[in-house]
Amino acid sequence: NTILDLQAAIGASEKGKDSGIINLSLQSEKPHYAEKVLDKVAGIYVRRNVERNSAEAQKSLEFLEVQLPEIKKQLEFAEQRFNDYQIQRQSINITLETQGVLEQVVKLETKLQELELKRLELGRKFKKDHPTYQGIIEQIAAVNEQKKALVGEVGNLPETQQELLRLRRDVEVSNQIYTLLLSKTQELDIVRAGTVGNVRIIDYAEVNTSKPVKPKKALIVVMTTMLGGMLAVAIVLVQKAMHKGVEDPNEIEAIGLPVYASVPYSDYQDKLTGFSKALKNKVSKPKSILALDNPADLSIEALRSLRTSLHFAMMEAKNNLIAISGPSPGVGKSFVSVNLAAVLAQSGKKVLIIDADMRKGYLQTQFGLKWDDGLSDYLSGQLNLEQVIKPTAVDGLSVITRGQIPPNPSELLMHSNFSKLVAEVSAAYDIVIVDTPPILAVTDPAIVSAHTGTTLLVTRFGQNHIKEIELTRNRFEQNGTDVKGVVFNGVIKKASNAYGYYGYYNYEYKSNEKS
Known part of the structure; x- marks a missing residue:
């Protein structure tokens, strides 16, 4: 066993092609042992060479x-x-x-x-x-x-x-x-x-204890970093696979939340340089509204259905304000808020949409406006109501942008100026839609919903887990607000299923007018 172990441990390599110089190496935790073994092996090799020649x-x-x-x-x-x-x-x-x-x-x-x-x-x-x-x-x-x-x-x-x-x-x-x-x-x-061999020992074995060959700390750090990164990616992928979002609105209704509308994913909206791209690129440029560009889109038809459902849901509400929130960012609540407001305005209603996300709100990009002179400026007492309300390209639709980003958005919403704003706009408009940030991220939606008569949640197909939706509802209920219903957004028609699988049928119905 000892001989086999030494045969496996001792390395022999030629220094340079056809140089005839053989380099012996042995890795060991004992420096003196390695020196002794290599010197002994070299001596035996020289003696055997002489013996072969004689x-x-x-x-x-x-x-x-x-x-x-x-x-x-x-x-x-x-x-x-x-x-x-x-x-x-x-x-x-x-x-x-x-x-x-x-x-x-x-x-x-x-x-x-x-x-x-x-x-x-x-x-x-x-x-x-x-x-x-x-x-x-x-x-x-x-x-x-x-x-x-x-x-x-x-x-x-x-x-x-x-x-x-x-x-x-x-x-x-x-x-x-x-x-x-x-x-x-x-x-x-x-x-x-007198026989002399043709082998010479050039250098005897020496160990440089100041530079050990193992452990290679730099390599270990690099490998550990790479493995850590790969492990982190694997964990994220596994968690994502296990954290599969809701794809059937019946699951939402099973926990006691009615689904008012199932909004299909719009390819046309994806082609527009809309709000989602502005949010990713952080660039405020004029954008389009799907309800104006393509009013026959299935998503807009679903929002018209939501308009009808809201008519009955708001009959017993304390006021005509609708707060729209969601569990997490990226569910499409701002898309629903803007296009629902446009649909309501097109039906002859006088509508006001307020961007209550004073941290990261980007509603102004949908209307081609600037964020300044908005809600935060009114709540802080810098501007009056007439100065913050801005008209839009949609008849009957006005907007209040977020304004300057304040250091204390929640405190501003709790100020009496917000109650004053709610009373004034409720009397001046038929319907007021308030777009709020995600409830699981900040407390602003709970403060806003305490002043509104109706609260809606927007969840996204395949993104929000049922437990996440339940936690969102519980968060509102803890603050004394009842969630009226859910808008199931971004529904994708898969090859193995139809919209009927989700409990909602959507058909495109438009004229065949030729130009």
């Missing part, structure tokens, strides 16, 4: 060390036989003729033994059909032929000289071979001892 000499040396004792025994045996024969024959000497033959025989025998040793050594390296090995076999055969030629010469010698030649030959050949092997052994010992 392997051939080592193998030859091992072979010779086995052969030397055998040759020595043969030499001692040959000398003993030669001495015994001389004693037996009473010190017979070799003649000059025999000496000449002996020298030739010894020479051939020595050469033959050398070739045999070489053949054995090559037999451990090559196969028998290798050209080098076959070359040695041919040389041995040639020496044997020369040896046979000398046999005839030896046969011509006297019998005593022949035996003496044979014994003397054995001694000389064995001595020559033994001397050769000793010389070869010493030569190989020198070669092995």
Whole structure:
């Protein structure tokens, strides 16, 4: 396990292409341990490299060390036989003729033994059909032929000289071979001892404890930030998927709130540079009113239905003021307020619309007016009623814009000037619509609704959850105001459903007049 762990932990890489320089690395919590391991590995690698380079000499040396004792025994045996024969024959000497033959025989025998040793050594390296090995076999055969030629010469010698030649030959050949092997052994010992590897240690392992490789704090911070962002997005998406808004008005009526109108989503309104885009871009430019540009739009038809429902809902109201609010921003309450006011004015009513959202109100953009000289200026006592009421392009419709953004909108609405305003406009107009901010965001709608006879909520298709609508109603009831009903805005006709699924049918009905 330790070896496998080290193999996995130690890294080896070449510094530069074909540089021959290998860089070793080891990551460990113990600096001295890492240094010791790397130095040891490098040392073992250098030693193994030397051993590989001297392997051939080592193998030859091992072979010779086995052969030397055998040759020595043969030499001692040959000398003993030669001495015994001389004693037996009473010190017979070799003649000059025999000496000449002996020298030739010894020479051939020595050469033959050398070739045999070489053949054995090559037999451990090559196969028998290798050209080098076959070359040695041919040389041995040639020496044997020369040896046979000398046999005839030896046969011509006297019998005593022949035996003496044979014994003397054995001694000389064995001595020559033994001397050769000793010389070869010493030569190989020198070669092995002098072998130098081709690997060097350039630098020994060192650890820079001032700059640890782990943990990489910058990378951790970046990764944590990215993962945190991704997790936050995932949480938001999950919450959005779980917080699915109401898509069926029957759910709203099930909690005791009547739905007065279901206003379809208008593609035509989306094409106009209307209030929603002005709110996003924060640019106050003249905008259009859908009830004037496209009076036959299904959304406007739904608001005409709302106009009829309001006629009966306001019969028992304490005054002719209608407060329009919503649970959250972006539900389309200002769109409903402006176009409902236009529809009421087109029916012959004298209508006033008041922008009571003194924080972020943008009703003036719908009428191409400026926000100044508005509600906040009247409530603060800077202007009178005649100075803040502004006419519009719609006959019978006037507007009071938000005015300057005050630091205390709620306190201004609680001032007696607002009660005075309610009394004056209620007597001067048939219907007064007050557009208020979201009730779940600020308390202004609750203050305004305490002075109005009718309070309506605007909720948006697929945006407001049923619990959110219930909380909105409870917020009004806690302040002593009853919500008369709900305007279900932005209803989208899905492929799998029709408007009838939502309890309301909407049909387009207009003339086919040709120009």
